[in-house]
Amino acid sequence: MTRLTEIAGIAAPLPIENLDTDQIMPKQFLRIIDKAGLSEGLLYDLRFDAEGEPRPDCVLNQVAYRDACILIGGSNFGCGSSREHAVWGLQQFGFEAVIAPSFAEIFYSNAMNNRLLLVQLEREEIDVLLHDVSTHPAARLHIDLDRQTVTVAGGRVFTFPLGARHKQMVIDGMDTIDLTLASLPAIEAFEQAHFERHRWAAVL
Structure with missing residues (x-):
């Protein structure tokens, strides 16, 4: 866009x-x-x-x-x-x-x-x-x-x-879903690290 x-x-x-x-x-x-x-x-x-x-x-x-x-x-x-x-x-x-x-x-x-x-x-x-x-x-x-x-x-x-988040949304034509997907690598890294620290949660 x-x-x-x-x-x-x-x-x-x-x-x-x-x-x-x-x-x-x-x-x-x-x-x-x-x-x-x-x-x-x-x-x-x-x-x-x-x-x-x-x-x-x-x-x-x-x-x-x-x-x-x-x-x-x-x-x-x-x-x-x-x-x-x-x-x-x-x-x-x-x-x-x-x-x-x-x-x-x-x-x-x-x-x-x-x-x-x-x-x-x-x-x-x-x-x-x-x-x-x-x-x-x-x-x-x-x-x-x-x-x-x-x-x-x-x-x-x-x-x-104008907050940084809303500024990016307007300039780049992004909605909240786009913003979330842009952070997907960081989300996946957090998820992996979380389950490494709490292996019992993965079993449940």
């Missing part, structure tokens, strides 16, 4: 606090046995009215943000149920990264396990980004995974935390 070391593009502002997975991917779009078609359900109630017509005030329906690959959200992004479909829907819609002050723990794990990069910045930094992308929709953000930085229009740089 191709290594992913940078994400650059237009960012859409969606500063909604506590945006839960039920809103990100409503329940009526979960009646499938695969991942197909989830982009249609992404944030459906925000994007469409009761008659199914697009809401013009929704940022995702605006031409300026049509090609956005980065989403800037509010705190506690992805709270609620553990549905992985929320992550898949964001990716199918075209988002490669979400930037927010904080993320729900299960959503964070689901996202990183599926190579959707989550970037956590301070509230003040998020406010700067929201102002920039709201007043200059065509401005591009640049995320450097190696350096763990976000560069905004004008050259201002913000640094974000």
Whole structure:
């Protein structure tokens, strides 16, 4: 799989606090046995009215943000149920990264396990980004995974935390199973040494 070391593009502002997975991917779009078609359900109630017509005030329906690959959200992004479909829907819609002050723990794990990069910045930094992308929709953000930085229009740089494990998962396109298999020689060596020290366990 191709290594992913940078994400650059237009960012859409969606500063909604506590945006839960039920809103990100409503329940009526979960009646499938695969991942197909989830982009249609992404944030459906925000994007469409009761008659199914697009809401013009929704940022995702605006031409300026049509090609956005980065989403800037509010705190506690992805709270609620553990549905992985929320992550898949964001990716199918075209988002490669979400930037927010904080993320729900299960959503964070689901996202990183599926190579959707989550970037956590301070509230003040998020406010700067929201102002920039709201007043200059065509401005591009640049995320450097190696350096763990976000560069905004004008050259201002913000640094974000990212654990070594999740960093490797996103860059190399690995899930938790891949990570485990990468350590297989060490696991087998430990297993062999363990049974050498405890031969009675092998008999049992």
